[in-house]
Amino acid sequence: MKSVEQTLLDAVSLDAPWSLIETFAELPRWRPEDVNAASDVIAERLEALGVPAEVHRPEIFLSIPISASVEAAGETHRAKPPSMSVSVPDGLSGDLVYLGADLKNLRSYSKDVRELFGDSFTSWDEVRARIAGRILVTEGFGNPALTQLAEEWGAIGLISVNPGIDIHWGTCTTIWGTPDLDDLPRKPKIPVVAVNNPSGQALIALAKEGGRATIRTEMQEGWYPQGIPTVHIPGAVEPDKFVFVHGHYDSWDVGIGDNATGDATLLELARVLWHNRQSLRRSVRIAWWPGHSTGRYAGSTWYADAFALDLDENCVAQINCDSPGCRWATSYHQTTCMPEMKPFVTQVIEAVTGTTPRFKRPNQAGDYSFNNIGLSSYYMLSSTMPNELRAEKGYYDVSGCGGNIAWHTENDTLEIADRDVMMTDMKIYLLSVLRHANAAVLPADWTQATREFRATIAGYQEAAGERFDLGPADRATAALEQALDRLYAGVDGGTVSEDAANTVQMALARILVPLNFTAGPRFTHDPAYTAPPLPVLHAATELSDHGPDTIGFAKTQLMRGVNRYVAAINDARRLVEWAAP
Ligand SMILES: [Zn+2]
Numbered sequence: 001m002k003s004v005e006q007t008l009l010d011a012v013s014l015d016a017p018w019s020l021i022e023t024f025a026e027l028p029r030w031r032p033e034d035v036n037a038a039s040d041v042i043a044e045r046l047e048a049l050g051v052p053a054e055v056h057r058p059e060i061f062l063s064i065p066i067s068a069s070v071e072a073a074g075e076t077h078r079a080k081p082p083s084m085s086v087s088v089p090d091g092l093s094g095d096l097v098y099l100g101a102d103l104k105n106l107r108s109y110s111k112d113v114r115e116l117f118g119d120s121f122t123s124w125d126e127v128r129a130r131i132a133g134r135i136l137v138t139e140g141f142g143n144p145a146l147t148q149l150a151e152e153w154g155a156i157g158l159i160s161v162n163p164g165i166d167i168h169w170g171t172c173t174t175i176w177g178t179p180d181l182d183d184l185p186r187k188p189k190i191p192v193v194a195v196n197n198p199s200g201q202a203l204i205a206l207a208k209e210g211g212r213a214t215i216r217t218e219m220q221e222g223w224y225p226q227g228i229p230t231v232h233i234p235g236a237v238e239p240d241k242f243v244f245v246h247g248h249y250d251s252w253d254v255g256i257g258d259n260a261t262g263d264a265t266l267l268e269l270a271r272v273l274w275h276n277r278q279s280l281r282r283s284v285r286i287a288w289w290p291g292h293s294t295g296r297y298a299g300s301t302w303y304a305d306a307f308a309l310d311l312d313e314n315c316v317a318q319i320n321c322d323s324p325g326c327r328w329a330t331s332y333h334q335t336t337c338m339p340e341m342k343p344f345v346t347q348v349i350e351a352v353t354g355t356t357p358r359f360k361r362p363n364q365a366g367d368y369s370f371n372n373i374g375l376s377s378y379y380m381l382s383s384t385m386p387n388e389l390r391a392e393k394g395y396y397d398v399s400g401c402g403g404n405i406a407w408h409t410e411n412d413t414l415e416i417a418d419r420d421v422m423m424t425d426m427k428i429y430l431l432s433v434l435r436h437a438n439a440a441v442l443p444a445d446w447t448q449a450t451r452e453f454r455a456t457i458a459g460y461q462e463a464a465g466e467r468f469d470l471g472p473a474d475r476a477t478a479a480l481e482q483a484l485d486r487l488y489a490g491v492d493g494g495t496v497s498e499d500a501a502n503t504v505q506m507a508l509a510r511i512l513v514p515l516n517f518t519a520g521p522r523f524t525h526d527p528a529y530t531a532p533p534l535p536v537l538h539a540a541t542e543l544s545d546h547g548p549d550t551i552g553f554a555k556t557q558l559m560r561g562v563n564r565y566v567a568a569i570n571d572a573r574r575l576v577e578w579a580a581p
Contacts, residue, residue, distance in 0.1 A: 004276075004279045004434075004438075005431065005434060005435075007276070007279075008272055008273075008276055008279070008430060008434055009352075009427050009430065009431065011272045011275075011276070012268060012272060012423065012426050012427055012430060013268070014419055014422060014423060016045065016049060016264075016267055016268055016271055017264030017265060017267055017268045017422065017426065018264065018417075018419065018422070019045075020041070020042075020045055020260065020263060020264045020267055021256060021260045021261060021264050021414070021417050022414070023041055024038065024041075024249075024251075024254060024255075024256065024260035024263065025254050025256055025260070025413060025414040026254070027041070027254060028251075028253050028254050029249060029250045029251045029254070029255060030064065030250060030251065030252055030253065030293060030294060031064060032062065032064070032224040032226060035226055035227070035249075035250045035290045035291075036225075036226060036227050036290075038249050038250070039055060039226070039227025039228070039229055039249070039288070039290065040227070042229045042249060042263065042267070042288050043055050043227070043229050045267055046229065046231060046267070046270060049267075049270070049271045049274075050271075050274070050275070051231055051270045051271060051274040052231070052274075053229050053230065053231050054229075054230050054231075054232070055227050055228065055229050055230070056227070056228040056230065056303070056306075057225045057226070057227055057228070058225070058226065058228065058299075058302045058306065059223045059224065059225050059226075060177075060178050060223070060224065060226055060290070060291045060295050060298035060299060060301075060302050061178040061179065061221075061222070061223055061295060061298060062083075062221070062222065062223075062224050062226075062291055062294040062295045062298065063083045063084040063085070063173075063219055063220070063221045063294055063295070064083070064219065064220040064221070064294050065080060065081040065082065065083055065085070065169065065217075065218075065219060065294075066081075066218040066219060066220055067081075067216075067217075067218045068080055068081040068085075068193045068215070068216060068217045068218070069193075069215075069216045070159060070193060070195060070199070070203065070213055070214070070215055070216075071091070071213060071214040071216070072096070072202075072203060072206055072211060072212065072213035072214070073202075073206055073211060075202070077195050077199035077202070077203070078167065078195070078196070078199065079159075079167065079193040079194060079195045079199070079215075080167045080168070080169055080193065080194050081191070081192060081193050081194075081217040081218070081219060082169070082170045082171050082172040082192050082193075082194060083169075083170070083171040083172070083173070083219075083293065083294045083295075083296070084171055084172050084173035084175075084187065084188050084221075084296065085172055085188060085190075085191050085192040085193070085217050085219060086188060086189060086190055086191045086192075086217065086219070087191070087217055087218060087219035087221065088191045088215065088216060088217050089216065089217070089218045090216070091214045091215065091216040092135075092156065092157055092191055092214065092215050092216075093212060093213070093214040093215075094133070094134055094135040094156050094157060094212065094213070095133075095134045095135065095210065095211075095212050096134065096135050096137055096159075096203060096206055096207035096210075096211055096212060096213050097130055097131055097134040097135070097136055097137065097155075097207055098136075098137045098138065098203075098204045098207035098208060099117075099127075099130075099131070099136065099137075099138050100138065100139065100204075127153065128153045128154060131150070131153040131154060131155050132153060132154030132155070133154060133156060134155060134156065135155065135156060135157040135158070135159060135213055135215060136150045136153075136155040136157070136158050136159070137159045137161065137200070137203050137204055137207050138158075138159075138160060138161065139160070139161045139163070139200070140160045140161070140162075141160060141162060141168055141170050141194065143160060143170075143172070144171060144172050144173055144174040144528060144529060145174065145529045146158070146160070147172040147173075147174075147188050147190070147192055148174055148186065148188075150190065151188065151189055151190055155190060156190060157190050157191050157192070157193075157215045158172075158190060158191075158192045158193075159192075159193055159194075159195060159200070159203060159213070159215065160192065160193070160194050160195075161194075161195060161196075161197060161199075161200025161201075161203070161204065162194055162195065162196055162197060162200065163197060163396040164196065164197055164396060164405060165196050165197060165198065166196060166405070166406075166409040166410075166411065167194050167195060167196045167409070168194060168398075168407065168408040168409055169194075169252040169253075169293065169408045169409070170194065170408060171293070171294075171296050172188050172192045173186070173187060173188055173296055173528070174186050174527040174528050174529055175187060175296060175527065175528065176296060176297060176301060176364075176369065176525035176526065176527060176528045177291075177295065177296060177297050177298045177300070177301025177302065177304075177305075177369060177525055178295065178298050178301060178302065180524075182524075183525075186527065191215050191217045192217075193215055193217060226250075226290035226291055226299060227290060228287060228288065228289065228290065228299055228302070228303060229249075229287070229288045230285065230286065230287045230288075231270045231274065231285070231286040231287075232283060232285055233270070233273050233274050233277050233280065233283060233284040233285070233286070234277060234280075234283050235277075235280040235281050235282040235283040235284070235437060236277070236278055236279075236280055236281065237281040237282070238281055238282045238283075239282075239283050240283070240313075240314050241282040241283065241314050241315075241316055242282055242283035242284060242285045242314055242315055242316065242437075243282060243283070243284050243285070243315075243316055243317055243319065243433050243436045243437045244284075244285045244287070244311070244315050244317065244318045244319065244370075244375070245266065245269060245284065245285070245286055245287075245318075245319040245320075245321060245429065245433055246266070246286065246287040246288070246289060246300065246318070246319075246320060246321065246367060247259055247262035247263060247265070247266055247288065247289065247320060247321035247322050247367065248262070248288070248289040248290070248291075248292030248293070248297075248299065248300070248322065248367055249263045249288040249289065249290065250289070250290045250291060250292050250293050250294065250299075251292075251293060251412075252293055252408045252409070252412070253409075253410050253412065254412065254413060255293075255408075255412050256412050256413055256414055256416045256417050257323055257325075257326040257327070257400065257401035257402060257404055257406065257407065257412050257416035257417060258322065258323045258400040258401050258407055258408065258412060259292075259321075259322050259323060259400075260417070261323065261324050261325035261326060261416075261417050261422060261425075262321040262322050262323060262324055262325075263288055264325070264422070265321050265324050265325065265422070265425060265426050265429055266286050266288060266321055268426050268430075269284075269286060269426070269429055269430055269433060270286050272430060273430075273433065273434070279434075279438075280434075280437050280438065281437055281438045281439075282316060282436075282437040282438070283437070284433055284437055285315075287300075287303060289303075289367055292367060296528055297367050297369050297528070299367075300367040300369040300370075301369045301525060303369070304369040304370050304373065304525075305523075308373060308523055311370065311373050311375065312373055312374075312510065315370075315373075315375055316376075316436065316442055316505075316506060317341070317375060317376045317377065317378070317436055317442075317444075317509075318368075318370050318375045318376075318377045319377070319378055319379050319429070319432060319433060319436075320336070320366050320367050320368060320377065320378075320379050320380040321379060321382075321429060322366045322367070322379075322380050322381060322400060323381055323382075323400040323401050323402055323407075324382050324383060324402075324421075324422070324425035324426070324428075324429070325383075325402075325417055325418060325421045325422030325425045325426070326383070326385075326401050326402025326403075326404055326416055326417065326418060326421060327402065327404055327415065327416050327417070327418045327421070328385040328386075328389055328402065328403070328404070328418070328421075329383040329384050329385050329402025329403060329404075329418070329421050330383065330385070330386065330421060330424075331383065331384055331385060331386040331387075332349050332353065332355060332357035332358070332382065332383060332384075333357070333358040333384070333386075333387070334358070334359075334360045334381060334384050335349070335357045335358070335359055335360065335378075335379065335381070335382055335383075336359070336360050336361075336362045336366070336378065336379055336380040336381050336382070337357075337359040337360070337362070337377075337378040337379070338361075338362060338376055338377050338378060338449075338513065338516070339448045339449040339451075339452045339516075340376055340444040340445055340446050340448050340449045340509075340512070341376055341377070341378045341443070341444060342359055342445075342448055343443075343445050343448065344378075344432075344435070344436070344443040344444070344445075345357065345359075345378050345379075345432065348428060348431050348432045348435060349428060351431060352424060352427045352428045352431055353424060353428070360381075361533070362377060362380060362517070363530045364517075364526065364527070364528050364529055364530050364531055365380065365399065365528070366380035366381070367380075368380065369525065371513060371514065371517040371518050371526065372514055372518050372520060372521070372522050372523060372524055372525055372526060373510070373514075373522060373523065374509050374510035374511065374512070374513040374514045374522065375509060375513060376444050376509045376513060377513070378432070379429070379432070381399075381400065381402075382425055382428060382429075383402055383421060383424070383425055384402050384403045385402055385403040385404070390403050401416055402416075402421070404416050440498050441491055441498055441501045441502060441505070442501075442502050442505040442506065444505050444508070444509065445488070446484050446505075446508050446512065447481055447484050447485065447488070449512055449516065450477050450478075450480055450481040450484065451481070452516075452533070453477050453516070453533075453534060454474060454477050454478065454481070456533040456534050456537075457470050457473050457474050457477065457534070457537065458474070459541075460534075460537055460538070460540035460541055461474070461540065463540055463541040463543070463544065464540040464541070464543050464544075464558075465543075465544070467543045467544070467551075467555070468540060468543060468555060468558055470537065470540060470562065472562060472566050473537060473562055473565050473566055473569075476565075476566045476569040476570055476573070477569055479569075479573055480569050480572055480573040480576065483573050483576040483577050483580070484576055486576075486580045487501070487504065487576050487579055487580040489580075490579070490580040495580075496579050496580050500579040501579065503579070504575055504576055504578075504579045507575050508572055508575065508576070510522075511568050511571055511572045511575075512568075512572060515534065515536070515565065515568050515569075516533060516534060517531055517535070518531065518535060519531065519535040519536055534565065536560075536561035536562075536564050536565055537558070537561050537562065537565055538561075539554055539557045539558040539561060540558055542554060543555070543558070
């Protein structure tokens, strides 16, 4: 007799998913009305497949880029405004200034300016004086952190020069989802445009000659009702507890690799799991998000807020589905995964593909709107093209479409989807969800996390040197790790009940995921820029940048961070000791 796993894997078909991909190839999904039309399509397809769907219709805050241009030296350059740029339909003129250092990697003001700019500047005041009142031209995508810096330096506008001949859509806000009152001050206050490389080179040359330009942006900003199709597939044994799998269906233009392939994968998961729901121990919840591109994850953020207490109480893990099934994406060497899930995900990918994945720490992107609640998470990007192939094609780095540089451009069309890669990725997602829903003891190995935490603390300690002692953080983590070893030995030996183990596994996620990925409180949303590991301890790496004027402030921050870290780790240890004394 075939196993449940084999039966469900054999049931996976390209029929329904490929048909959705073909429909989406004709349906741009970034204007609010088109996004709602796509939501209707998903709901209709589910119904046709015999899967009951519920569609939520919240109002979310969006910024839709309509058009942009840059006029300079008698020429008009094509441009795209990132979402959340300020709208200046009548144009904004100013002197251009070019800074070519790797600004996008800039994290700390306290860094020595010479490290960034060589001998061009001797102080940050000089950098600010050069930029203030001008339009900054620099390389990159519509980078939110850079926009914030440009603003703080007094730039009146920002032109980001993309690496190739195409212009990529993007966003320039650091606010995660619909802003609350605390977030609003971070809303961008300057117009931002992206131009392609040839235009960028012309503008850089002009900036060096002291030239001027006029930026024009036209944005449509406001509150829009947007559909969120969801499917609830009840588990047969523990229906309250659920695995949560989701991805965005709004896209730039027709966005096939990002993310019609993901929408199609979710559709097939819904079909196979709904019709085999008697085989599920726990429930599975599936959601398709609007507002990913034009609201910086506003759809998933609304859901995270509206269902926060349900997610907190009942969600065993979140699995994000973005850009699977793309052309040439046959490699699993940058698969997104939190540390505690690595052994589980390794086994799934090995079972489906016969290859061992290599992992990437989840960055603050891809509808990971649940880190502050504290959900163990994996995927976002799953498959990508092999490095050799990327090098051979001369492709630059992009954040989706399996490495195809059609990402976030008009070229992300039907040819970006690949039937064979789709089949493999759909099976990876299906097997992940199935095993997660059916595991007797929830699959998280928290010793993988504590080992990573200790390595992080060791690195931070080395950077801090004699200036600060992170010993308390290290010792607390080591004690937690010992308790976890006892817990997992007790689970294997049958002295810890499945119920107790599962209670602890879920509760650990609520403590340790926020600690590893956020600095803000639970039930808020940290800013949308990449957080370093253990963010509340990260100030340790910056102590060496501080002189006598500011070192005291930095140490104060670090002391508070250590307190927060150690208290949380001790809570986690007491929880584990409760189950395995
Ligand atoms: Zn995407």
